[in-house]
Amino acid sequence: MIETVFRTEDLPVADRADAWRERLSQAHAPVDLTCRPDSHFSAYQRVIPLGSALVWPSVSASYAIRRTPELIRSSDPEVIHLSLITKGTVGFRMHGPDALYSPFEFRTHDSSHPWEILLGTRGEAVHAVSVDVPRARLPLASDDIERVIGHRLSGREGVGALLTSFLTTLADKTGSYTDADAPRLETVLLDLLAALFANALDAMDSVPAESRRRTLALRIQAFIREHLHDPDLTPATIAAAHHISTSYLHRLFQDLDRETTVSGWIRHLRLERAREQLADPARSDVPVHLVAARAGFEHHPVFTRAFRAAYGMSPRDYRRRALLLANRV
CATH class of the missing domain: 1.10.10.60 (Homeodomain-like)
Structure with missing residues (x-):
């Protein structure tokens, strides 16, 4: 599967933060970015295109990013973002008070609301697998999406664990897939995102029946893998x-x-x-x-x-x- 790679180490130190801001603006929507003035900023990103969605594993030094009302008025592609943090901590503010996110928690925001993020709250590097997808591609009502965006979601249990497994496997084994696999992988990703959001609302009935069937099949496959050692698995x-x-x-x-x-x-x-x-x-x-x-x-x-x-x-x-x-x- 074709993917693109971005490394700030390929650039002069003075240009790295601006180049990373531009990369984030292309993937999601225009943003402002600041980093510690005494640091040599670094970031690494792989972009895996899945149809209309982008999946991008990344490792970055600590930095702050925000999307302001002014930026929203100038450009709003109506994109939803989800990040699975795998190492480090992330501070986040969107609708309410500041929140702190730790590994294997999902953080979400969208391009239509102001937000602020601090990656590496202790100055540490942050590892994550992120997703950007057009809001219109999720098979959920816009009101349901609004009720979930900006809230903490677990990546350790239920549908969240399935999505964690999907994203980390995709990031680790991209080379085992071909471009022909992209449409199927996009369908799986959208099904899991919709199920994750609907489950948070206790509203699985709002997910289309075909998506529920595919998500159930993924649950069953995960169950089988977890219980392979059991000779009574039938x-x-x-x-x-x-x-x-x-x-x-x-x-x-x-x-x-x-x-x-x-x-x-x-x-x-x-x-x-x-x-x-x-x-x-x-x-x-x-x-x-x-x-x-x-x-x-x-x-x-x-x-x-x-x-x-x-x-x-x-x-x-x-x-x-x-x-x-x-x-x-």
Whole structure:
């Protein structure tokens, strides 16, 4: 997937803050920026375009930024911004008193209201994954969006955890996607944003039915990944945990991937987890049967047959080859 990279280190020190202000103004809307006069300001940004949305991981030194009524009157693209803070602290003021945000909290604002932000409240660098998306692209009523924007949202539980996983995975593994994946990834992003906002309002019924279906499917996939180690993980137990019928669970998976059943996907994930552990030099002393059990295979012969069918060799032979290759590097 094509992405663009911006580094202030490529610029003269005197030009860095202005260049970063211009980058932020292009992604969101015109802003004012100030940084500590005694510091050599630095910022790093990757921009990942997903249709009408932009996702941009960044690392920056401490700075202050604001959007004023004057800037809003001069230009308002009606864009919503969401930032997942992964390291550092951020001070924020929009509708009410000052708020302090910490890692794995979502901070939101939009281009239509004044706001002020201080990144790195203790002078520290801030790591974040940010999203800018046109307000019109969210499948929610404008009044519902207004009730959420500017309020603290958790990235550690529920839909927030799904969005955290999506953004951090996208940021870490951008190279594993192609430009053809962008429309699908944009749909997932918009569904999760809408569900996050609606959940904060306790108004999931306001989300279109198709978005709710896709979000439920993402919840179920996350649940499966978290419970792979459980040998009792079956379509029936998954459906019961999500208060749906087994037949509806199968229909959800058919919509996601007509080539894979629920049981087939579970088996694939377990084999991949076992394969990764077998190839890890740090786990070379873990017995193969224990690797299998930790991946959710209750019977070792079943695991060995499935592994050989998937990868063309026994688990022990795969480990031996993988460790040999690792030692040559």
